[in-house]
Amino acid sequence: MVLQKRLDYGFNGYEVPHTPRAARSPRKSAFKKKNESHQISSFDLLAAVAGKLLLEGGNSSSSSNNASSGNNDDQCAVKTEPLNGRDTTVEEETTNNIAERSFFVSEILPKSHEIQSYNRSPSPLTEFHFGSSSGVTSDSSEKFETQELVYEDTKIDNSDCYRSECNDNKSMLGGLNFEAKLSRNVVAKDENHIGSGFRKPIPQNPSLCSDDIDLLGKENDDDGENLSARYRTKSFRSTLRIGNHFASKYCKVSPKPRDTTTVTNSDLDMKHGYYSKKHCLKSQRLERNYPIKKRRYFDGYTASQSEENAKTEGLSGSPRKTSGFLSSIACQKQPAVQSRDSHVKLGIKSFRVPELFIEIPETATVGSLKRTVLEALTSILGGELRIGVLVHGKKVRDDSKILLQSGISLDTLSDTLGFCLEPNPPQSTKPLPPEDSDYVRPCNVPHTLTRCLPSPGKHAKPSNSVESDLDSKPSAPNRAKTIYSRALIPVRPLHVQALTVVPPRKTKRSVVAQRRIRRPFSVAEVEALVQAVERLGTGRWRDVKLRAFDNAKHRTYVDLKDKWKTLVHTARISPQQRRGEPVPQELLDRVLTAHAYWSQQQGKHLLLEGPKKLETSLGL
DNA sequence: CTTAGGG
DNA sequence: CCCTAAG
Numbered sequence: 233m234v235l236q237k238r239l240d241y242g243f244n245g246y247e248v249p250h251t252p253r254a255a256r257s258p259r260k261s262a263f264k265k266k267n268e269s270h271q272i273s274s275f276d277l278l279a280a281v282a283g284k285l286l287l288e289g290g291n292s293s294s295s296s297n298n299a300s301s302g303n304n305d306d307q308c309a310v311k312t313e314p315l316n317g318r319d320t321t322v323e324e325e326t327t328n329n330i331a332e333r334s335f336f337v338s339e340i341l342p343k344s345h346e347i348q349s350y351n352r353s354p355s356p357l358t359e360f361h362f363g364s365s366s367g368v369t370s371d372s373s374e375k376f377e378t379q380e381l382v383y384e385d386t387k388i389d390n391s392d393c394y395r396s397e398c399n400d401n402k403s404m405l406g407g408l409n410f411e412a413k414l415s416r417n418v419v420a421k422d423e424n425h426i427g428s429g430f431r432k433p434i435p436q437n438p439s440l441c442s443d444d445i446d447l448l449g450k451e452n453d454d455d456g457e458n459l460s461a462r463y464r465t466k467s468f469r470s471t472l473r474i475g476n477h478f479a480s481k482y483c484k485v486s487p488k489p490r491d492t493t494t495v496t497n498s499d500l501d502m503k504h505g506y507y508s509k510k511h512c513l514k515s516q517r518l519e520r521n522y523p524i525k526k527r528r529y530f531d532g533y534t535a536s537q538s539e540e541n542a543k544t545e546g547l548s549g550s551p552r553k554t555s556g557f558l559s560s561i562a563c564q565k566q567p568a569v570q571s572r573d574s575h576v577k578l579g580i581k582s583f584r585v586p587e588l589f590i591e592i593p594e595t596a597t598v599g600s601l602k603r604t605v606l607e608a609l610t611s612i613l614g615g616e617l618r619i620g621v622l623v624h625g626k627k628v629r630d631d632s633k634i635l636l637q638s639g640i641s642l643d644t645l646s647d648t649l650g651f652c653l654e655p656n657p658p659q660s661t662k663p664l665p666p667e668d669s670d671y672v673r674p675c676n677v678p679h680t681l682t683r684c685l686p687s688p689g690k691h692a693k694p695s696n697s698v699e700s701d702l703d704s705k706p707s708a709p710n711r712a713k714t715i716y717s718r719a720l721i722p723v724r725p726l727h728v729q730a731l732t733v734v735p736p737r738k739t740k741r742s743v744v745a746q747r748r749i750r751r752p753f754s755v756a757e758v759e760a761l762v763q764a765v766e767r768l769g770t771g772r773w774r775d776v777k778l779r780a781f782d783n784a785k786h787r788t789y790v791d792l793k794d795k796w797k798t799l800v801h802t803a804r805i806s807p808q809q810r811r812g813e814p815v816p817q818e819l820l821d822r823v824l825t826a827h828a829y830w831s832q833q834q835g836k837h838l839l840l841e842g843p844k845k846l847e848t849s850l851g852l
Numbered sequence: 853c854t855t856a857g858g859g
Numbered sequence: 860c861c862c863t864a865a866g
Binding site: 771772773774789790793797 | 853854855856857
Binding site: 747750794 | 860
C-alpha cells in the first residue's frame with residue numbers, strides 16, 4: 233500500500249517538462265482550430281496506469297494477481313496485470329522467471345474501446361482498468377522483454393533482433409525488464425531511498441555510471457539532445473532485467489552467466505541488433521581518437537544523421553534522441569475512428585520501467601533478489617512518477633500544447649506517438665565513472681553503450697604527471713565475478729517509416745554516439761598545453777595535439793583549442809570566479825602572454841621570417 | 853581533415 | 860564538450 237501512496241505522489245507531481253523549442257516541423261496546416269480547445273490529459277491517465285503498474289509489481293510477489301482488478305470494468309482502456317500471475321515460490325523462480333515477472337500493463341485496446349483522451353477526467357484512475365489479462369504462460373519467460381512498439385495496423389518491422397523477437401510473441405509482455413548485477417554488495421534495502429529516486433540503490437555501485445553528472449548542467453536547454461542527456465543522467469538505468477536471460481533471448485551471443493563481457497555484449501548487440509559489425513568497428517575507432525561526428529541520438533534510438541534525418545525529418549519531424557527512459561507504451565491510431573471530433577484514441581500496450589542497475593551478491597537468495605529489485609524499482613518510480621510523451625521520438629515537454637501542435641494527430645499517431653515513464657524530478661544520482669572512451673570493448677560493439685561499464689580504479693586517479701594524464705589508459709574492467717548487463721532498451725520512436733516510401737530498414741545503422749565523458753584538464757595537461765601553444769601558436773591545434781597530447785587519445789585538437797579558450801577566459805576572470813582544479817597563476821599568466829602574443833602575431837600577418845616562437849620573443 | 857567559433 | 864560552417 234505504500235506503493236499506492238507513492239503512486240499518488242507521482243501523480244500529483246506529474247508534469248511534463250516544458251519544451252520551449254518549437255516542433256521540428258511546425259506544420260501550421262495541422263492546426264485545426266477545432267481541436268485547439270482540447271487539452272490532452274490522458275497522460276495523467278497514463279501516469280496512473282504506470283503507478284498502478286508499480287503497485288502491481290509491488291504486490292506481485294505476494295498478493296493476488298488481480299490486485300486491482302476490482303476497479304471499473306467498463307471503458308477500461310488499459311488493462312494491467314502482473315505478468316506472473318501465478319504466485320510461484322521462491323524456489324521455483326529462476327532468474328528468468330524473475331525477469332519474466334514483468335508487468336503487463338495493457339493490452340491492445342480493442343478497436344471498440346476508445347479513450348476519450350481529451351476529456352480531462354477528475355479521476356484518472358477510473359479511466360483505466362487494471363484487470364487481469366490473459367495469463368502469461370510458462371514460455372513467457374522467453375518473452376519477458378517488453379514489446380517495444382506494437383503496431384496494430386502498421387506492421388512495421390524494424391528488423392532489430394530485439395524487436396522482432398518481441399513481435400514473435402503475441403503476448404505483449406509489457407513490463408519491467410530486469411537487469412541484475414551480481415556482486416558482493418547487496419543493495420541496501422532500507423527504505424530511505426524512497427522518494428529519493430534511485431539515488432539510493434545506485435550508489436551501491438559507484439562504478440557503474442559515472443559520467444552523467446555534468447550532463448545535468450544545462451537545465452533549460454530545450455535542445456533535444458541536451459534533454460536526452462539530462463534524462464539519461466537522472467533517470468538512467470531503470471530497467472531491471474536479468475541480463476543473462478535477456479542476452480540469450482535477444483542476442484545471438486550465447487549467454488554465459490558470470491561472464492561480464494558476454495553479457496554486456498549481448499546487451500549491446502541486443503540494442504543494436506542491426507548494427508553492422510563493420511560499423512561498430514568504425515565507430516570504435518572514431519571514438520577512440522576523435523569525437524564522433526555523427527549526430528547523437530539518445531539511448532537506443534539512434535540513426536545516422538544522414539539516413540535517419542533524410543528519412544524522417546522531411547516527413548514529420550526529425551527523429552530525435554529519445555529519453556533514456558522506457559517507452560514501451562504502444563499506442564495506436566484507431567483506424568475506424570476518423571471521426572470528425574479528431575479525438576486521438578490510443579491504447580497503451582505496455583509499460584516498461586526505465587533501466588535500472590542493481591547489485592546483489594551471487595549468494596543472495598532469489599527472494600532477496602526480488603526484494604532488491606522491487607525496492608530499487610519502487611525507489612525509482614516511487615518518488616514521482618510521470619509520463620513523458622514522445623513524438624517522433626522527441627520528447628514533448630510543453631503540456632500546454634495541443635496534440636496537433638505536438639504533431640499528434642490521427643494520421644500520424646500510431647507512428648509518432650510514444651510514451652515513457654520517468655521518475656519525477658529526475659534526481660541526479662551519483663554518476664559512476666564511465667569507462668574511458670578509449671576503453672576497449674571485448675567485442676565490437678558501439679561504444680556508446682559502455683557508458684556505465686564499471687571502471688574500477690579510475691576514480692581516484694589524481695594525475696600529476698602529464699604522462700599519466702595524457703595517456704590515461706582506462707583500466708579494463710575486471711569483474712570476473714560480476715554479472716553485469718545493461719538494459720538499455722532502445723526507445724525506438726515510431727518512425728514514419730510505415731508512411732514513407734523509403735525502403736524500410738536499409739542499412740539502418742544506429743550509432744549511439746554518446747557524449748564523451750567530461751575529463752577536466754589536469755594542471756599537468758594545462759602545463760603541457762601552455763607550453764605547446766607558446767611554441768606553436770594558437771592556430772595550429774593539430775600540431776599542438778601532436779606535440780603535447782599525442783598520447784592522450786581522449787584529447788582532440790578541438791579539445792585543446794577549447795581548453796585554451798577556457799584557459800584564456802579563466803586567466804581573465806578573478807580567481808574567485810574560477811572553478812575546478814585551480815590552475816597555478818603562473819600558468820594562467822603564461823596563457824595570457826601567449827595568447828596576447830599569438831593574437832598579435834596573427835594580426836601582424838607577418839610571416840616574412842616565419843612566426844617567431846613566443847619563447848624566443850620572450851627570451852626564453 | 854582542420855580551423856575557428858558559437859552553443 | 861558538442862556541432863558545424865568554412866577552407
